[in-house]
Amino acid sequence: MKTKIILAGLIVLAAVSTRAGDSVSSGGIPSKHANLMGPTHFTETDGEKLYATVCASCHMPNAMGGTGAGFYPALAKNDKLAVSSYPVMMVMNGRGPMPSFREAMSDAQIAAVVGYVRTHFGNSYTDPVSLDEVKQVREAK
């Protein structure tokens, strides 16, 4: 579809597309209603910083996850990270308590943060996460 244009300008496009729906989303709740003047996409590009300012909100700074009525899985020593397409898919589309970051992160940001998690917190999956792979996951939906 339109995805081919996107790579370079993705962050900007994502911002525009989420903002366009701001005030009267059909979901009833304007999706960005409380950060009216703030950012609608993440600005960090570095995997470590993205982890610390996005993922840590649920998976916690030490990647040990947490438990309540449900749970956030520990990403530390997590063998589900062995094949990169799984975490890429989770970040892109979300599932269960994991939100989708399709609109808020660029392909490069998703590659960076997945790459970081796969090589830290006791994980050592060193094969790189390619932009192509992320792009394919984005377009697959």
Added chain:
Amino acid sequence: MTSSEESSVTLKRRDLFRMIGSVAGGAAMYQAMTSLGFAADSQYAGPIKLEGNPKGAKVVVLGAGWAGLVSALELRNAGYKVELIEYNNRVGGRAWTIRGGDTITDMSGETQKCGFDSGLYLNPGPWRIPYHHRGYLDYAKRFGVQLEPFQMINFNSYVHSKDYFGGKPQRFREVQADFQGHVSELLAKTIRQDKLDQSVGKEDQEMLLEALKGWGALDKNYAYVAGPTSAERRGYEVNKGGGLMPDPVGGQPIALSDLLKSDVWRAMIFGQTHQWQASIFQPVGGMDATPKAVGKVLEDITTFNAKVTAIQQDEHGVTVTFVDSRTGKEQRQVKGDWCVCTLPLTVLSQIDVQVSPAMKEGMSAISYAAAVKTGLQFKRRFWEDDDHIYGGISFTDQPISQIAYPNFGYNRPGKGVLLGTFAWGEAAFGLASMSAADRVKAAVEQGAKIHPQYKAEYENGVSWSWHRSPFTMGCAAEWTDEQRTKHYRNLAEINGRIVLAGDHLSHLSGWQEGAILSALDAISRLHRRVVTA
């Protein structure tokens, strides 16, 4: 139109409604009235009437937030046996209030003890009730809960941008008047240069010019400039006085470019948006007042501290398995003929639930928004004494996003608690990734850019990040249009003996009214099935 013409039209319409009503039933009539702009703008149709005998049927209701409370209350009133199962040790769910002495623990394991003085509080979840949320208002009335006005727009609050206006907070009235003034001036100029001739007729152009002059506070030359006309909108630099006091002086409008670049229009339209239009209310003393009042009459059928681990069903009934939410032990089961499940999808998607694959797929598909709220207690109400802001909201492009001032106890000496952060979506994640202690620190630091008094007057704070909230794991379902098409009906329809309800199954996600309307709709359908079975 003359008055006789008008009444004949009204009569015809009334006949039409009556006809629709008799042929297609009340719902269709209501629909027709709504589309013609006659009925109220809520789909709440007054107290629910569940007529017919449930013949001793038992319903297990999961979750004692608004949807669960309404379901349990109304089903019991209709003659059902009801059991209400709740994860927390209180009712209300996100409709919750944190006060001094409360101890709260989130999913990181961090525990905060709230240090607010008596009478001061934070509503970490919902905090306002628009006038058209008729269901909520009806329950508040039925349970004798007192409401007070919530100020959405305060013309004297601040709009702040770290990169524009020299980083200095501007008054809402200045920003709004200047934006409106500049736009009016530009449009007036276009008309006077005959550039609108293609799209607006001459006569309309004259009326539009007149309107722009008034609406935009333009001077006699159709210019928006410093002076008495604009000052009547944006306020005065030297205010009006008496006797031999100095003459009033109007201030210099802010440049259009700064207004555009800073995105201030977003703050301006907030209170013009339907869910946020006046009148808006809050319960006196905290948002938990209403659910508590409803929960009180359900005490005898409520089990607290129960973490649901499985929901199973067969042709005979439903079995819900739960453990003690504090220990994870003491597995118990409760059985019923039917189940109304109001657990958030984040939680539900991780539980062993016996429903159709399509419903299960829907449970896993919907993302919940991030949101952070932080309450700060100060030694004095400097926002009133120094800044003359009584209630309402200031806006900033820093992550804290908003500062909201208490809508009660105005103009009194002594301490006050304000909402020092209400961050949502992407702006919230950075804060949501911090410990509560750091979120409070960030709220004080960022807020001090707007109110320098923060540093000297701050006493203590408490913060809640909804993604770390053990009972919700997120703030509110954020449906995309595509997901709504694909999953909404699958999730909302009765699945065997289980029906889901909650604000996530409404078009008012994140609003208490959404939970109430969803529950009323779900139990109406369930009841119909039970009495016609």
